[in-house]
Amino acid sequence: MKLQRTNRLRAVSLGALAACGALVLSACGSDDNSGGSGGETSKAASNIKCAGEGKLLASGSSAQKNAMDVWTQTYQSACDTTQINYKPTGSGAGIQEFLQGKTAFAGSDSALKPEEVAQSKKVCKGGQGIDLPMVGGPIAVSYNLEGVDDLVLDAETLAKIFNSEITEWDDPAIKKLNPKADLPGTKIQAFHRSDESGTTDNFTKYLSAAAPGAWKGEPGKKWTGKGGQGADGSSGVATNVKQNNGSIGYVELSYADGNDLNTVKLDTGAKDPVEATTDNASKAIADAKVVGQGKDLALELNYRTKAPGAYPITLVTYEIACDKGNKKESLEATKSFLKYTAGEDGQKALADKGYAPIPEEIAAKVRSTVDGLS
Known part of the structure; x- marks a missing residue:
């Protein structure tokens, strides 16, 4: 058991570096970013543009819990006026809390269904919930x-x-x-x-x-x-x-x-x-297609792929937020945090945590969309 895990961890580290080149991420590595101090964490924190203050509540996908732990710790070390509380309740529960107006954003390993988009319009005044791909694995x-x-x-x-x-x-x-x-x-x-x-x-x-x-x-x-x-x-x-x-x-x-x-x-x-x-x-995520309409960036994965080395049971976790009609008290903090997670430093921080970075072409669209949240 230990032999296979050792080989897999080595493959994860090498894979993360390979993914960096394949996905055009300009700065990748396998530094440990799990601590509250250290060179890489300090650099990432210094690059964060803080905005807003108070509590930022979110919930949903447990798949991204370990990623959220890293992101939250790094972000809060730079932006100490913002307290982020992410509850890994599962995608279904996270979406429901978001649709009930209880959270600033939700994490989901599946894109919103049409009926959920329709329901989101009650919470997102003048807008609707959109899918922002943030992490894969x-x-x-x-x-x-x-x-x-x-x-x-x-x-x-x-x-x-x-x-x-x-x-x-x-x-x-x-x-x-x-x-x-x-x-x-x-x-x-x-x-x-x-x-x-x-x-x-x-x-x-x-x-x-x-x-x-x-x-x-x-x-x-x-x-x-x-x-x-x-x-x-x-x-x-x-x-x-x-x-x-x-x-x-x-x-x-x-x-x-x-x-x-x-x-x-x-x-x-x-x-x-x-x-x-x-x-x-x-390799599987790179083969995905953006199928969302407008500002929605939902992806379609190819579960039948036979491409060499492509692992088909792959998920993409989305952060779900309102394109318009976000709560004023949490809007700026939400934008600041999601810009960091979709940015070079946020994606790099996950390279040795068992996650696959989002292709830069898609991540750039996420950052642009986050800029326009209102």
Whole structure:
């Protein structure tokens, strides 16, 4: 387990540097920005243009919690008159709080639905909620199986595992994909999110697109698979996988790494199985298309990609804000904070945290849109 994680962390670091070049980020590195001091953090803080003051409330995606922790700490070290409170309640809950006018912005791993956009017009006076892509990363399929440190699965097999059709680890379908592995007859314990989650939405979109014959459930934030065990938040899924031999679950890469979990390599139809790394996620995000209208920057990902090295179970987390009609008391702080997170320093800070930077072409559009929030 430790060997695979060491290799993956090395790939994450190298992948982040590769992504920097591929995504035209002009300054990248693997400095540790998690502390409240240090050269890189100090430099980033000194470049932040502070505006507004008071409390800035936001909630939503737990996938970006670790990113928000880094961003918040760096931002508040520069702008001590602003207190940022981000609650990782899950994408569904975050959107609902935003639509109820309780927060300045929401984090969501899925773009707003048409009915949510319509509802947002009640909160965004004279405007509407828009999607601002802010951070990307792979959804790692993590597992805990004693004696097995290298595992390959494909979309069809994953669909059947999470739909309780494949129930033991020595199933012929798994053996076929792993002919050299000593697979035990251990019962499979599949963990999914019990809360409404953009992570679930993206994972089930992948299963639906890549294995339509095997996955019958509708993609969505709410789990629709049969059987399995629910856990609250990505941290809950990761904890349960770590504690139970024979278990499998889907979490963001940072949660898999943080819990020292092995991750599945995907057989996508490319020459070689693809590992969940930031570099491989970046290759998938770079292939995404902007499909949002007007100021909305919602992206469409290609879950069926067979491009070499492209990891298809990738999510993009959006910050959702009003294009017009933002609350006056939080508008300037919101703009200042989101300009930092979408900027070079904000994206660089995540390079070694298990996240994939947003392509600079898209990030530049985000910063321009944030400038125009009113």
